[in-house]
Amino acid sequence: MSESIPVTETQTIPKVPTLPDAQTVTSVKHWNERLFSFRVTRPQSLRFRSGEFVMIGLMNDPDPKTGKQKPLLRAYSIASPSWDEELEFYSIKVPDGPLTSRLQHIEVGDEIILRPKPVGTLVLDALLPGKRLWMFATGTGIAPFASLMRDPETYEQYDEVILMHTCREVSELEYGRQLVESLPDDPLIGELVGGKLRYYPTTTQEESAQMGRITDNLSSGKVFADLGLPPMGAQHDRGMVCGNLAFNKDIMAVLEGFGLEEGANSDPKHYVVEKAFVD
Numbered sequence: 001m002s003e004s005i006p007v008t009e010t011q012t013i014p015k016v017p018t019l020p021d022a023q024t025v026t027s028v029k030h031w032n033e034r035l036f037s038f039r040v041t042r043p044q045s046l047r048f049r050s051g052e053f054v055m056i057g058l059m060n061d062p063d064p065k066t067g068k069q070k071p072l073l074r075a076y077s078i079a080s081p082s083w084d085e086e087l088e089f090y091s092i093k094v095p096d097g098p099l100t101s102r103l104q105h106i107e108v109g110d111e112i113i114l115r116p117k118p119v120g121t122l123v124l125d126a127l128l129p130g131k132r133l134w135m136f137a138t139g140t141g142i143a144p145f146a147s148l149m150r151d152p153e154t155y156e157q158y159d160e161v162i163l164m165h166t167c168r169e170v171s172e173l174e175y176g177r178q179l180v181e182s183l184p185d186d187p188l189i190g191e192l193v194g195g196k197l198r199y200y201p202t203t204t205q206e207e208s209a210q211m212g213r214i215t216d217n218l219s220s221g222k223v224f225a226d227l228g229l230p231p232m233g234a235q236h237d238r239g240m241v242c243g244n245l246a247f248n249k250d251i252m253a254v255l256e257g258f259g260l261e262e263g264a265n266s267d268p269k270h271y272v273v274e275k276a277f278v279d
């Protein structure tokens with residue numbers, strides 16, 4: 001938590017932020033050697049739609065010539081829902097990544113930079129009304145869905161919400177698994193989630209109970225058989241996609257094969273896509 005300077009017994013002056021657009025880290029959790037999540041304070045004026053992303057980062061090292069420091073920023077999906085009083089992020093640790101090689105070492109009380117300009121296409125408004133919402137994620141692409149699956153509006157708009165999350169290894173699924181498992185007991189949205197949220201996690205490299213790429217499990221019809229659902233169709237099914245570039249491209253072809261068309265904020269249709277990272 002941010003420190004404050006005591007003035008009298010009843011008055012305090014908040015500590016002056018040391019970074020531009022500074023927010024204070026309130027918790028950090030490491031899921032394995034490649035993934036961590038953290039929460040920060042939320043600027044009072046920040047409004048966003050669940051599923052959007054913002055730019056966050058740290059100050060870069062000083063320029064050796066001028067001594068000046070510039071912010072080092074990257075796009076991050078907000079993983080917490082729009083009603084949450086804090087902001088949550090779920091992050092990769094790229095060993096030699098300019099930002100995450102340092103960001104992975106943040107601790108409670110540290111400051112990060114957060115530019116309060118949320119944007120993105122993975123929002124409920126960008127889809128036409130439907131019965132079932134499918135969320136397709138690989139790796140850290142689950143972050144925007146961690147937000148949407150905690151938003152009451154998701155369950156008000158859809159009869160069923162299906163989350164397909166695929167990673168190479170079991171430990172990479174753990175953040176999503178714990179979140180999904182915690183939702184029925186959540187005092188705010190537990191009742192709404194009820195039996196509406198279906199979870200279909202798979203691994204592709206490490207042996208686990210359910211395996212296979214999302215694209216293969218859709219094309220073969222395995223996921224529909226396993227969940228007792230009809231094949232996807234434009235009348236009732238809506239999709240949101242967040243993964244690596246090759247995955248996004250491949251799943252778009254699968255969804256188009258089911259007759260779904262890509263939409264946008266300005267032109268809502270049957271599915272929307274966002275990159276989980278830039279290769």
Ligand SMILES: Cc1cc2nc3c(=O)[nH]c(=O)nc-3n(C[C@H](O)[C@H](O)[C@H](O)COP(=O)(O)OP(=O)(O)OC[C@H]3O[C@@H](n4cnc5c(N)ncnc54)[C@H](O)[C@@H]3O)c2cc1C
Pocket residue numbers: 053074075076077078090091092094096097098099100101139140143144274275276277278279
């Ligand atoms: C719209 C958008 C939303 C994003 N949301 C998130 C998010 O919620 N969480 C998150 O961890 N990252 C997210 N990213 C990626 C993020 O912006 C950075 O790329 C990441 O934090 C690594 O930063 P870096 O400076 O350490 O390395 P960079 O120089 O940015 O990346 C180095 C390399 O690492 C790999 N890489 C980068 N990010 C990932 C990733 N997330 N998963 C797997 N490999 C990766 C790529 O091969 C990339 O070329 C998002 C990117 C975009 C475009």
Ligand SMILES: NC(=O)c1ccc[n+]([C@@H]2O[C@H](COP(=O)([O-])OP(=O)(O)OC[C@H]3O[C@@H](n4cnc5c(N)ncnc54)[C@H](OP(=O)(O)O)[C@@H]3O)[C@@H](O)[C@H]2O)c1
Pocket residue numbers: 138139140166167168169203204205213214215243244246247248250251
């Ligand atoms: N995760 C690790 O253990 C690991 C270790 C070392 C280095 N890396 C590097 O880190 C980067 C990101 O790795 P990541 O595992 O986080 O993300 P990723 O490469 O995007 O893979 C995540 C999941 O998406 C699947 N996938 C990839 N392309 C797909 C496609 N076209 N269609 C359908 N599914 C697809 C993968 O299945 P497949 O397994 O079938 O590809 C995997 O299960 C990569 O550059 C990788 O080389 C990762």
